Amino acid sequence: LGRFLPEALDVWKAYARDLLAAATHKASVELPNPFRAAQPLRPDQGRSVFRGRHELIGNIEGILAASEQSSSLALLGPRRCGKTSLLQMLPVMLPDCVCVFFDLQDNPVSTVSEFFHALVRRAREQARSYRKIELPTLEGEATFESATRWFEKLDEMAEARRFLISIDEFERLKDLFPGDNRDLLRLMGLLRATIQHRRKIRLLVSGVAPFEELGRLWNDHFINVRELRIGHLDQQTSVDLLCHPIPEFPAGAVPEEVGKLIYQRTGGQPYLLQLYGTLLINRLNLMERSTAEIDDVKFVEEEALMQGRYYLENIYKDAPEPVRKVLEALATGAEASVSGDTRRWLERRCLIDAAGALQIPVLGVFINEELRA
Numbered sequence: 610l611g612r613f614l615p616e617a618l619d620v621w622k623a624y625a626r627d628l629l630a631a632a633t634h635k636a637s638v639e640l641p642n643p644f645r646a647a648q649p650l651r652p653d654q655g656r657s658v659f660r661g662r663h664e665l666i667g668n669i670e671g672i673l674a675a676s677e678q679s680s681s682l683a684l685l686g687p688r689r690c691g692k693t694s695l696l697q698m699l700p701v702m703l704p705d706c707v708c709v710f711f712d713l714q715d716n717p718v719s720t721v722s723e724f725f726h727a728l729v730r731r732a733r734e735q736a737r738s739y740r741k742i743e744l745p746t747l748e749g750e751a752t753f754e755s756a757t758r759w760f761e762k763l764d765e766m767a768e769a770r771r772f773l774i775s776i777d778e779f780e781r782l783k784d785l786f787p788g789d790n791r792d793l794l795r796l797m798g799l800l801r802a803t804i805q806h807r808r809k810i811r812l813l814v815s816g817v818a819p820f821e822e823l824g825r826l827w828n829d830h831f832i833n834v835r836e837l838r839i840g841h842l843d844q845q846t847s848v849d850l851l852c853h854p855i856p857e858f859p860a861g862a863v864p865e866e867v868g869k870l871i872y873q874r875t876g877g878q879p880y881l882l883q884l885y886g887t888l889l890i891n892r893l894n895l896m897e898r899s900t901a902e903i904d905d906v907k908f909v910e911e912e913a914l915m916q917g918r919y920y921l922e923n924i925y926k927d928a929p930e931p932v933r934k935v936l937e938a939l940a941t942g943a944e945a946s947v948s949g950d951t952r953r954w955l956e957r958r959c960l961i962d963a964a965g966a967l968q969i970p971v972l973g974v975f976i977n978e979e980l981r982a
C-alpha cells in the first residue's frame with residue numbers, strides 16, 4: 610500500500626488545490642447575498658439586515674420600565690411586516706429583560722396542559738441561551754394551578770429584573786381549543802391575572818387584527834393594553850438596507866438610485882425589500898456583473914411577482930369585496946375615492962398612503978397582470 614499511497618496523495622492534493630482556487634475565484638467575483646426574504650430574522654440569522662424599529666423598541670422599553678403600571682402590549686401590523694422578526698430580535702435589543710418568544714405555529718398544542726408545557730420549555734431554553742439563567746420548572750402536572758405557581762416563582766426570582774413573554778400570532782389561541790370555550794376563558798383569565806399581579810412579568814401579544822375586530826373575548830381580558838403599530842421601513846432605512854446590507858458588502862455594487870427605485874416599487878414593505886434585494890444579487894452573480902443598474906429592477910420585479918405571489922395574492926384575497934373593487938381601481942391608476950371603513954381597512958394594512966394612492970406599486974402590477982389574466 611505504501612508504494613501507491615504517495616501517488617494517490619498527490620492526486621488528492623492537486624484536486625483540493627483546484628477546488629480551493631475555484632472557490633477563491635468565485636468569492637472574488639461573486640457578491641455576497643445576505644438578504645433573507647423567506648424566514649423571519651433572528652439574532653443568529655440575519656441580524657445585520659434587521660433594520661429600523663428603534664422607535665418601537667424604545668416604546669417597548671419605556672412601557673416595561675414603568676413598573677407601577679401593569680399594562681400589556683399588543684404589537685399589531687399587516688402580514689410579513691416584521692412582527693415575528695422584531696419579537697425574535699428582542700433579546701439582543703432589550704438586554705435588561707428576559708425575553709421569551711412563544712410561537713403557536715412552531716409549538717402545535719391542542720390542550721391547556723400542552724400549552725403550558727411548551728411555554729415553560731421554550732422559556733427555559735431561551736433564558737438559558739440568552740441570559741444564562743435557570744428558570745423554574747412546572748411542579749407536577751401542567752394545570753392552571755401549577756402554571757399560576759410557575760408565574761409566581763418567576764416573579765420571585767432575584768436574578769432577573771423583568772420578564773417579557775411574547776406570544777406571536779395570538780389570534781391562533783382561539784383555534785387551539787375547538788368546541789370548548791371554557792379552557793380558553795380560563796387561560797385568558799390566568800394571563801390577565803399574571804399581568805395584574807406579577808410585577809416583573811409583562812405580556813406582549815402580536816397579531817394582524819386589532820382587538821376591536823377580534824370581539825369581546827380579547828377586549829374583556831386584555832385590560833390596559835398598549836397598542837404598538839408596526840409598518841413599512843422608511844426610505845432612508847430601506848435604501849441603506851439595499852445598498853449596505855452587511856459591512857463587507859462592496860461599496861457601490863448597488864447604487865443609491867437603484868435602492869431608491871426599489872424602495873418606490875415596494876413602498877418599503879420589509880419582505881418585498883428583502884425579496885428584491887436577494888433577487889438582484891442573484892441576477893448580478895448569474896451574469897457575472899459587479900454593479901447593479903436601474904434597468905435591472907424591472908427584471909427583478911418580474912421574478913418578484915412570481916416568487917412573491919403567495920404574499921401578494923393573499924393581500925387581495927383577504928380583502929372584503931368592496932375593498933377589492935377599490936384595490937382594482939387603484940391598480941389601474943384610476944382615481945378612486947376611498948373613504949370610511951374601506952379607507953380605514955386599507956390604512957391599517959399599510960396599503961394606501963396619505964394621498965390615497967397604492968402604497969405598494971408592485972401590488973398594483975400584480976392585481977392588473979396576474980389576477981386579471
Ligand SMILES: Nc1ncnc2c1ncn2[C@@H]1O[C@H](COP(=O)(O)OP(=O)(O)O)[C@@H](O)[C@H]1O
Pocket residue numbers: 645646647648649650658659660661662686687688689690691692693694695850879880881883884
Ligand atoms: N426590521 C426589518 N428589517 C429588514 N427586513 C425585515 C425586518 N423585519 C422583517 N423583515 C423582512 O420581512 C420578512 C417578513 O417578516 P416577519 O417577521 O416574518 O413578518 P410577520 O411576522 O409580520 O409576518 C422577513 O423574512 C424579512 O425578510
Ligand SMILES: [Mg+2]
Pocket residue numbers: 649692693694777
Ligand atoms: Mg410572523
